[in-house]
Amino acid sequence: MVTSGLTAASPPKFVSLEEIMQAANGMRDMALVHQIVVDEGFKLKRAEPEPNSIQRIIKDTMHKAFWDVLREQLAEDPPNYTQALNLLEEIRQGLFALLLPQHTRIKQQISEILDTELIKQQAEKGILDFKHYAQYVISVMSKLCAPVRDDRIRELTETVDVIDTFKSILETLDVMQLDMANFTLQMARPDIIACSVDLERKKFADFLAVQNDGLEHTRKWLLKHIKTNEPVPSNIEYEKFIKNVLKRAFVESCVDLLDWDEDMPYPETFMLDEERVRDLQLRTSPIDFCSYHLVGDDKQFWSRPSIDSGI
Structure with a gap:
């Protein structure tokens, strides 16, 4: 008789909210690392609200209000540069975010030209040339942007309205910062791959530590394909028999994933790959369909009465 070798679930245990939050953060880190490793073309994308959603309406309204206030303040006599100063500081920090450690000279130049105190003094004296700073910022961006953004920079230089x-x-x-993040990610990918196994193992262990039974569905999935009451044949060694049983169970378990019931939760060990498994199901379902009908037609063919036999 075959024994499963799998123990029952651990007894319930109490964990703190802090431990749960740490495990949740660890799972997010693990999910990101896993995605980077398995998807060679993985890129970070900016999260955007759905069209016509409340979040989208609020975001668009807030952005419009910001630019409307800026336009109104600059149109005052004398101009009010309160909003403009905040904007220039935000742009200054945005440029800094694009710089690499070796860009010391450019960073120093940006600090000198977009000096907050200097700009405030110019605003107080009414001599702040807002358009001049826009041209300078565009010139810096043209040096730092990826070639794919050259057309966008060219459009900036052709825009007349200062707002x-x-x-x-x-x-x-924003787009350039995302480009930089993805470039950095691509450069770090070999190192991430090198340490991903240990990291995922550790994060998953942390996740299991705060679960009463973190492998419940995995256990059910595997045990479903192990016949614990199967007798051991007398003409085969026990260890070899167990090895064959486990090998067969593993193959059947993998095939089972291709025909998974959508109403059933996936094994915990596949929680990061559910979408990929579903995609694999969609890819293999036409093959299953054709195989089923080919085998069915083949059986019907061989079961047909022979014409020559006169039956």
Whole structure:
């Protein structure tokens, strides 16, 4: 008789909220690392609200209000630069975020030209040339952007309205920061892959530590394909028999994933790959369909009465 070798679930245990939150954060880290490792083309994307959603309406309303206030303040006599100063500081920090450690000279230049105190003094004296700073920022961005963003920078230089210019500057800075993040991620990918196994193992262990039974569904999935009452044949060694049983159970378990019931939770060990498993199901379902009908037609063919036999 075959024994499963799997123990029952651990007794319930009490964990603190802090431990649960740490495990949740660890799972998010593990999910990100896992995605980077298995998806060679993985790229970070900016989360955007759904069209016509409340979040989208609120975001668009807030952005419009910001630019409307800026336009109104600059149109005052004398101009009010309160909003403009906040905007220039945000752009200054955005440029810093694009710099690499070796960009010391550019960083120093940005610090000198976009000096907050200097700009405040110019604003107080009424000599702040807002458009001049826009042109400088665009020139710096043209040196730091990826070639794929050259057309966008060119459009910036052709924009006449100063408010529209700064609006496009912020939007382009966001895109460039995302480009930089993805570039850094691509460069670090070999190192991430090298340590991913140990990291995922540790994070998953942390997750299991705060669960009453973190492998419940995995256990059920595997045990379903192990016949514990199967007798051991007398003409085969026990160890070899167990090895064959486990090998067969593993194959059947993998095939089972391709025909998984959507109403059933996936094994915990596949929690990071549910979408990939579903995609694999969609890819293999036509093959299953064709195989089923081919085998069915083949059986019907061989079961047909022979014409020559006269039956």
